Amino acid sequence: MTTTHSYHEVLLAARGISVTRGETVILRDLNLEIRDIKRPGVTQGQVVGLLGPSGIGKTTLFRVLAGLEAPDTGEVLLGPEARPVARGVMGVVAQNYPLFAHRTVLGNLVIAGRRSGQSGAQAEAKARELLVQFGLEEHSRKYPAQLSGGQRQRVAIAQQFMCSEHYLLMDEPFTGLDLIAEENLFRFIRAMAQTDERTTFIIITHDIEAAVAVADTLWLLGRDRDAEGKVIPGARVQAIYNLAERGLAWREDIMSSPDYLRLLGEIHALFPRL
Amino acid sequence: MSDPNPVSPVPPSSSPSPPGAGAAGTRARKIGALDLFLPNRVVSGPVMGITILVQAALVLGLWLAKPVALLPGPQEVLQALARLWSTQGLGPELFTSLRFSLEALAWSTAISLTLSYLTVLPVFRPAVALASKGRFLSLAGFSLVFTLLLSNAHLVKLALLVFAMSVFFVTSMASVVAAIPKEKFDHARTLRMSEWEVAWEVVVLGTLAEAFEILRQNAAIGWMMLTTVEGLARAEGGVGVFLLNQQKHFKLEEVFAIQLLILGVGLFQDYGIGLIRRLCCPHADLTLERRSG
Ligand SMILES: Nc1ncnc2c1ncn2[C@@H]1O[C@H](COP(=O)(O)OP(=O)(O)OP(=O)(O)O)[C@@H](O)[C@H]1O
Numbered sequence: 179m180t181t182t183h184s185y186h187e188v189l190l191a192a193r194g195i196s197v198t199r200g201e202t203v204i205l206r207d208l209n210l211e212i213r214d215i216k217r218p219g220v221t222q223g224q225v226v227g228l229l230g231p232s233g234i235g236k237t238t239l240f241r242v243l244a245g246l247e248a249p250d251t252g253e254v255l256l257g258p259e260a261r262p263v264a265r266g267v268m269g270v271v272a273q274n275y276p277l278f279a280h281r282t283v284l285g286n287l288v289i290a291g292r293r294s295g296q297s298g299a300q301a302e303a304k305a306r307e308l309l310v311q312f313g314l315e316e317h318s319r320k321y322p323a324q325l326s327g328g329q330r331q332r333v334a335i336a337q338q339f340m341c342s343e344h345y346l347l348m349d350e351p352f353t354g355l356d357l358i359a360e361e362n363l364f365r366f367i368r369a370m371a372q373t374d375e376r377t378t379f380i381i382i383t384h385d386i387e388a389a390v391a392v393a394d395t396l397w398l399l400g401r402d403r404d405a406e407g408k409v410i411p412g413a414r415v416q417a418i419y420n421l422a423e424r425g426l427a428w429r430e431d432i433m434s435s436p437d438y439l440r441l442l443g444e445i446h447a448l449f450p451r452l
Numbered sequence: 453m454s455d456p457n458p459v460s461p462v463p464p465s466s467s468p469s470p471p472g473a474g475a476a477g478t479r480a481r482k483i484g485a486l487d488l489f490l491p492n493r494v495v496s497g498p499v500m501g502i503t504i505l506v507q508a509a510l511v512l513g514l515w516l517a518k519p520v521a522l523l524p525g526p527q528e529v530l531q532a533l534a535r536l537w538s539t540q541g542l543g544p545e546l547f548t549s550l551r552f553s554l555e556a557l558a559w560s561t562a563i564s565l566t567l568s569y570l571t572v573l574p575v576f577r578p579a580v581a582l583a584s585k586g587r588f589l590s591l592a593g594f595s596l597v598f599t600l601l602l603s604n605a606h607l608v609k610l611a612l613l614v615f616a617m618s619v620f621f622v623t624s625m626a627s628v629v630a631a632i633p634k635e636k637f638d639h640a641r642t643l644r645m646s647e648w649e650v651a652w653e654v655v656v657l658g659t660l661a662e663a664f665e666i667l668r669q670n671a672a673i674g675w676m677m678l679t680t681v682e683g684l685a686r687a688e689g690g691v692g693v694f695l696l697n698q699q700k701h702f703k704l705e706e707v708f709a710i711q712l713l714i715l716g717v718g719l720f721q722d723y724g725i726g727l728i729r730r731l732c733c734p735h736a737d738l739t740l741e742r743r744s745g
Pocket residue numbers: 199200202204230231232233234235236237238239384457459
């Protein structure tokens with residue numbers, strides 16, 4: 179396939195990340211680099227998938243990338259100017275979509291805007307705009323406990339968009355969603371990515387099908403093996419797939435395309451050895 | 453797979469089910485008397501109302517039947533209450549006690565909440581833990597100390613009751629604060645809040661509903677201790693002194709009457725605090741199976 183796209187500046191780089199908890203080495207000298215991919219005539223942010231089996235250290239990496247936890251070694255750098263990540267710079271949606279239970283949906287968004295320096299009126303205007311965009315206007319006065327799982331997830335995403343525009347890091351966003359809800363989320367993520375060149379979704383998951391369907395770049399996390407085939411503890415990047423290059427960037431019928439199925443097979447075969 | 457920790461990949465969604473769903477809700481349209489005797493049933497308001505009436509009638513009936521001949525029946529108690537109210541000035545005494553208990557409640561709430569919230573600062577944790585151990589100490593032992601330290605009788609009384617309530621309040625509230633899960637803090641942090649703002653949002657606002665609930669329990673504890681405290685520092689009177697005097701003369705009807713009155717005032721106060729809680733924290737009970745109101 180001809181290269182109709184080109185790599186531009188670094189959006190996010192993780193260099194030499196190691197995390198050890200007690201005796202357990204979880205991440206070992208992990209390096210990642212996400213670059214801005216530009217295609218002529220297309221305004222498009224990035225959707226990057228970080229895929230790995232359960233227990234490999236994805237949530238740990240998530241916390242490091244979000245700036246919630248400092249790694250034992252290494253650093254996470256953001257943007258072409260390579261500023262070290264600080265919490266709050268990166269939008270973060272954790273596995274269980276946390277929200278402030280004591281605030282309404284609108285209140286949850288407004289407080290996020292206020293705390294990142296917007297005036298009350300600014301924050302409210304932006305919040306209302308996001309609620310419309312996310313199809314949540316009619317729920318603005320509800321409390322989080324009155325929302326469905328999917329609505330709750332969208333509010334959690336919208337809340338992050340109130341204060342950090344361009345990066346959104348999500349841990350296992352597909353957990354507990356049925357097929358239709360999952361496809362809605364794919365569509366939603368793609369639509370959000372298309373609104374701005376700089377928008378970057380980083381989706382951490384163990385769901386191979388979902389990751390391949392939604393991402394345009396895929397990083398596989400896994401552990402190395404020594405010469406005798408024994409596992410060396412500590413996850414690293416094992417493979418990188420450029421799905422846009424393979425013509426597998428998301429579209430409605432992606433899940434029935436032969437290329438998609440072939441790639442799935444490839445990754446499924448690799449997974450048990452990660 | 454070499455994963456040492458194979459977990460089910462799709463845990464059930466932890467989102468709360470909408471009202472009326474779940475096992476209890478599937479038969480909700482046919483609430484019958486039978487539901488009262490099945491575990492985890494949610495019954496309608498009218499059914500619960502009838503249940504309450506029946507049980508109240510049972511208690512009243514039992515009381516009317518006078519199983520223990522020594523104890524006064526309802527009529528005698530009500531007559532005693534009327535007598536105390538009209539001829540012996542129970543009203544003003546009750547007012548003194550009510551004002552005093554509210555004053556103590558306000559102080560102890562302010563002190564206890566401040567101390568509990570201060571536990572976000574590690575430096576205060578040992579001191580607060582120590583303060584909560586005051587629960588084991590006897591009030592009687594403090595009355596002399598406070599009398600020596602404080603200038604007037606009202607302050608002595610106030611200090612005693614505030615102390616007695618605060619040690620329990622602090623214990624409950626500090627443990628609510630300590631039990632806030634890490635993910636709540638992390639969530640606030642991802643929204644660019646400073647640690648002070650995190651403390652305000654998560655620790656103070658996030659636990660407001662629990663604070664009201666604890667306040668409610670402590671208001672009750674306050675009434676329970678009020679009589680003891682008023683008995684220890686009698687100068688100002690109050691229902692406590694009144695009660696002890698009646699008790700000294702074995703006036704059982706009067707004792708019951710005063711208890712009944714205190715119960716009424718307490719229940720009223722309890723209801724009031726519950727009402728304020730529901731107004732301030734409408735989110736509080738949304739996730740409960742048995743919702744009030
Ligand atoms: N506090 C801890 N002490 C020791 N080991 C830990 C601790 N927390 C996590 N681990 C281990 O680190 C590894 C990675 O955990 P992590 O939560 O990052 O996995 P994950 O890839 O997100 O898994 P999942 O897909 O199941 O969510 C696991 O094997 C886990 O047992």
